[in-house]
């Protein structure tokens with residue numbers, strides 16, 4: 469069948485393919501995927517159908533109807549997968565940024581009724597239309613950075629009605645523009661203000677009033693913030709077990725500020741990802757890799773300690789060496805990371821977590837897809853996968869993390885469609 473889209477003369481085609489396909493890239497495989505020099509990738513409609521060295525391109529399938537992009541001298545790679553965002557929220561927290569610059573910590577601000585609770589007030593007060601407009605604005609920004617699939621958490625409503633509304637807004641945002649949106653229920657972000665000091669009752673309310681109104685086909689993941697000031701390990705375990713019994717897959721925010729053991733607990737339950745993990749030790753990482761059979765992905769968020777002015781970053785190098793698959797994300801949210809620049813997160817992961825450029829690229833593509841259950845659709849360039857492809861304006865993999873803070877994207881393709889700049 470004639471190609472509808474062809475990218476030819478790719479100086480480097482970063483396929484991310486080549487390792488065993490039945491689990492996330494771990495250990496040596498995280499950086500050892502297949503890079504093809506002087507290559508092409510061809511699509512029919514929304515699917516990739518062929519790729520390989522230019523010498524093997526079947527020119528008979530290139531017709532006047534084929535859209536041809538000449539990638540001479542440049543890198544072509546899969547669309548970015550942004551696997552951890554708090555996309556839908558009202559207002560912003562620029563004021564608190566000032567307080568942070570003057571030395572207050574995240575927990576100081578939370579204790580004084582600021583932090584997340586100020587976003588909760590702004591979110592509850594916003595109409596669904598306002599929240600949708602703001603979410604679409606952010607999605608456009610993500611798309612310009614080359615993000616083609618994005619996870620979006622609720623978690624700024626903290627009551628049943630608003631939490632359900634936030635998930636509807638996230639789903640509607642996915643329908644209104646080309647970036648694929650995968651919603652996650654994070655009602656268990658912190659106890660709602662009406663449940664101050666009563667975290668167990670708050671979780672019970674979520675189990676009784678929200679989870680029965682969600683379907684795992686629409687909202688596949690349930691997430692929780694396991695941390696001092698949020699939910700304890702035992703509260704978290706009970707909640708995740710209840711969510712799992714209803715058919716949801718599990719995620720956790722854990723070991724962000726303290727080593728409480730949340731990551732290991734969630735891995736034992738088969739969580740698809742453990743997120744933050746700044747305080748997870750290399751020994752803990754090895755146990756997570758073992759109990760999960762290499763299926764739980766550590767989603768590391770290097771822009772968060774940067775923005776919170778913390779010294780401690782997750783030891784990503786040690787995690788990879790311990791066999792734990794690593795993904796990277798911005799954690800885009802109004803409090804601890806207002807950045808949509810996943811390329812900057814990738815560079816900071818190389819600088820502060822010890823990832824190589826090849827490992828970091830895997831962490832924002834294939835392993836990120838695994839972290840949100842999208843690995844059969846996206847994350848690598850392989851025949852049969854959706855044609856989510858980026859043409860960069862850099863000539864090599866090594867230059868991706870090098871141009872710190874720059875957006876290397878020249879052309880975004882989603883489902884075989886060229887996106888406007």
Ligand SMILES: [Zn+2]
Pocket residue numbers: 552553554721799801
């Ligand atoms: Zn988060």
